[in-house]
Amino acid sequence: MREARAWIGTPYRHQASVKGVGADCLGLVRGIWRKVIGPEPAVVPAYSPDWAEVGGAETLLEAARAWLVEVHPAQARVGDVLLFRMGRGAPAKHCGVLSVVGPTRKMIHAYWGRAVVESWMGRFWEERLVAVFRWPEAVEA
Numbered sequence: 329m330r331e332a333r334a335w336i337g338t339p340y341r342h343q344a345s346v347k348g349v350g351a352d353c354l355g356l357v358r359g360i361w362r363k364v365i366g367p368e369p370a371v372v373p374a375y376s377p378d379w380a381e382v383g384g385a386e387t388l389l390e391a392a393r394a395w396l397v398e399v400h401p402a403q404a405r406v407g408d409v410l411l412f413r414m415g416r417g418a419p420a421k422h423c424g425v426l427s428v429v430g431p432t433r434k435m436i437h438a439y440w441g442r443a444v445v446e447s448w449m450g451r452f453w454e455e456r457l458v459a460v461f462r463w464p465e466a467v468e469a
Contacts, residue, residue, distance in 0.1 A: 329407055331363045332356075332425045332436045338444040343374065353423045353438040354388070357409055360425065365463065369395050389420040389459060396461035404460045410435055412456040420458050 334347060341350025345358045358368055370391070389411060392398070396409055404410070404426055412422040424437030424447075433449040447453070 329425075329427060331360050332407075332427065333446070335359060335444045336436065336446060338438075340438050340440055340442050340444070351438050351444055352440075356436070356438050356444055357423055357425070361463075365465065384419060386419045388423065392420075392423075392459065392461050395464070397464060399460050399462055401457060401460045405429060407463070409461040409463070410457060411459040411461070412453065413458045414456060422456075426460075 335351065335356055338346075338348055338351050338356075340352060341355075342352050343355065344350030344352060345355030345362075347359055351359060354372065358372065361368055392409065392411055399408070406426055406429055408426045410424050410426055411420040412424075413419065414421050422437065424435035426433065427436050427446055428434035433454075434446055435449055435453070436444065436446045439445045439447070449457075
């Protein structure tokens with residue numbers, strides 16, 4: 329969580345992943361990975377802002393399943409990576425890191441057009457949550 333919080337205030341920049349300079353939601357997760365785990369496991373190809381709407385493939389969800397460890401959403405804990413669908417039937421397109429649990433859950437994510445922020449996960453986000461993942465070394469034996 330220390331690393332995720334260090335990104336707060338980083339301006340939103342599509343495809344960027346540089347703390348303090350710019351990041352989108354995926355760039356935030358990639359930057360945390362590099363700092364906490366090490367080199368990224370795969371090269372992320374260029375993507376347009378409407379990549380999910382155009383292709384319809386579950387690219388983000390499949391990548392998360394390849395490199396992170398999926399857990400049931402009811403088991404979500406601080407530090408877990410959250411994936412969201414922005415529309416019914418749409419592919420998962422947004423991600424963040426769970427920062428507070430309980431009735432006032434919060435997440436850290438890159439807010440389009442603004443910056444990396446810590447937001448309350450109200451009904452809007454809770455209804456769009458599709459999957460929860462742990463970082464590889466955060467998995468309990």
